[in-house]
Amino acid sequence: MRIESKDSYSVISSPIGHLGLAERNEQLVLVEFLPGSSFLQTPISPLLQEAARQLAAYFQDPLFVFHLPCALSVSEHQKKVLAEIAVIPSGQLQTYADISRKIHSSPRAVGGACGRNPLPLLIPCHRVVAAKGLGGFNAGRNGVDWLPIKRWLLNHEGVHV
Structure with a gap:
């Protein structure tokens, strides 16, 4: 997702590293893992302050449920995938194939949609794994291997991989 000049943006610290947060029209539009x-960058807007507070609450309690206004600028297919992921409870996993069966898609297409999730953590794509292993995470954005973060998040939620 492209950050525009009208967007509010902040960078916060977390147990998994720095997170970028972006708001547009009083809706959260991006959570990104940063090097x-x-x-x-201290959150200035009330929404980004609340997003930072709720993310901190999740890192304290993996059962915390996010309640933030969000906007998704994604394809219809990706909306279907992300809707399925959004209801996976903390501490539970589904495979790419599980989700693909529910929405009549392919596991590869589900994986691609997961990798482009603009709101990881809020839409917990880390809870989606391959049939035989972890699968990918964050689509290798910025040329970084983000799998250690996926492992950390799953361990935080009580899933030991």
């Missing part, structure tokens, strides 16, 4: 070299 450690990113500079922190």
Whole structure:
């Protein structure tokens, strides 16, 4: 997702590294994992302050449920995938194939949609795994292997992989 000049943006620290948060029209539009070299930017808007508070609550309690206004600028297929992922409870997993059967798609297409999730953590794509292993995570954005974060999140939720 492209950040526009009218968007509010902040960078917060978390147990898994720096997270970028973006708001557009009073809706959260982006949560992104950032390299450690990113500079922190204190959330200024009330929504980004609340998003930072709720993310901190999740890192304290993996059963925490997010309640934030969000907007998704994604394809119809990706909306279907993300809707299925959004209801996976903390501590539980589904495979790409499980989701593909529910929405009549292919596991590869589900994996692609997961990799482009603009709101990871809020829409918990880390709870979706391959039939024989973890699968990918965050589509290798910025040329980084994000799988250690997926492992950390699953361990945080009581799933030991």
